[in-house]
Amino acid sequence: MPKGIPNPAAMYGIYLRSWGYEVSIVRNGKRYFQQFGRASYGGDAQALRQAQEWRDGVVRSVPPVPRRTRAEKLRVNNTTGVSGVFCQVAPGGKVRAWVAKTYIGQDEILRTDFPVNTVGESAQALAIEERARQLERMDGLAKLHPAEESIRTSPPSAPAGLLAPKRSKSEIRRSTNSSGVSGVHFKAPNPGHPGYWLAITYTAGRGSVSKAFSIKEHGPEKAKQLAIEERQRQLEEKLAFLQQDSSVAARTPPLSIPFLLDQPSQASSLQHGMTAGGTRPPQ
DNA sequence: AGGGAGGAAACGTTGCGATG
DNA sequence: CATCGCAACGTTTCCTCCCT
Numbered sequence: 001m002p003k004g005i006p007n008p009a010a011m012y013g014i015y016l017r018s019w020g021y022e023v024s025i026v027r028n029g030k031r032y033f034q035q036f037g038r039a040s041y042g043g044d045a046q047a048l049r050q051a052q053e054w055r056d057g058v059v060r061s062v063p064p065v066p067r068r069t070r071a072e073k074l075r076v077n078n079t080t081g082v083s084g085v086f087c088q089v090a091p092g093g094k095v096r097a098w099v100a101k102t103y104i105g106q107d108e109i110l111r112t113d114f115p116v117n118t119v120g121e122s123a124q125a126l127a128i129e130e131r132a133r134q135l136e137r138m139d140g141l142a143k144l145h146p147a148e149e150s151i152r153t154s155p156p157s158a159p160a161g162l163l164a165p166k167r168s169k170s171e172i173r174r175s176t177n178s179s180g181v182s183g184v185h186f187k188a189p190n191p192g193h194p195g196y197w198l199a200i201t202y203t204a205g206r207g208s209v210s211k212a213f214s215i216k217e218h219g220p221e222k223a224k225q226l227a228i229e230e231r232q233r234q235l236e237e238k239l240a241f242l243q244q245d246s247s248v249a250a251r252t253p254p255l256s257i258p259f260l261l262d263q264p265s266q267a268s269s270l271q272h273g274m275t276a277g278g279t280r281p282p283q
Numbered sequence: 284a285g286g287g288a289g290g291a292a293a294c295g296t297t298g299c300g301a302t303g
Numbered sequence: 304c305a306t307c308g309c310a311a312c313g314t315t316t317c318c319t320c321c322c323t
Contacts, residue, residue, distance in 0.1 A: 145294085
């Protein structure tokens with residue numbers, strides 16, 4: 001997808017990554033983003049589905065600024081102090097007229113001139129009043145993406161329960177994994193050693209537990225099988241520990257959409273201010 | 284009064300280095 | 304390797320200015 005060309009509606013704000021999908025939406029200079037790896041969500045379809053759900057939540061909860069608000073914002077090149085109001089200056093530097101101009105739509109641009117030689121000194125004030133009237137005719141929200149409005153106005157889709165929860169890292173099998181089972185590794189201390197299979201599981205706040213199964217004692221297949229079973233047991237133990245420990249965490253919703261929470265500490269982890277304008281090269 | 288060029292601002296999109 | 308975080312580029316919107 002070339003830069004600047006909108007994604008298809010289903011992929012609005014969603015970008016394909018080698019490892020999954022990334023959601024990135026900018027609203028009022030703030031970027032909302034979250035990443036959804038295939039490995040973390042149990043496959044491509046689930047990762048995409050989660051990314052779309054998260055994006056829809058952002059789109060619904062953070063609507064674009066009203067067009068009128070945007071039009072009222074003073075630009076740096078504004079010389080009159082009132083957006084949409086400017087003066088026409090004659091070659092000698094004398095003000096010829098004050099003008100109120102407002103872009104309503106592609107085929108409707110409002111404009112009224114107040115020549116100083118006709119209306120006198122009140123030309124500027126009249127232009128400001130006219131600009132205010134013109135803004136009354138500007139409604140709706142800023143247009144951002146063809147799919148934005150339909151997403152924002154559509155009801156939330158499937159209940160979150162149908163979505164697979166994010167896997168913990170210990171459930172993710174890396175592409176470099178040699179055993180086919182996450183947390184199960186073959187180790188050989190030295191060239192002469194027959195080696196052993198190791199089951200290892202890490203639990204935050206508790207450290208790692210591991211158990212080795214020697215090939216010399218069990219044989220290669222049996223040792224591996226025992227390590228896999230041990231790994232499974234470790235995961236169950238870990239789960240029990242986390243459930244016991246999560247009585248506090250249970251009071252907070254799992255996989256909640258952080259931007260919906262009015263907590264700056266959470267929001268800051270997924271938002272960062274955009275360097276609007278400042279990073280843009282001169283045209 | 285009308286029209287259009289120029290350009291600032293905003294935001295979607297992409298790339299890539301850093302981090303754990 | 305997965306994820307994070309940021310910078311930068313291209314397009315669109317629409318304000319400002321100027322010319323006829």
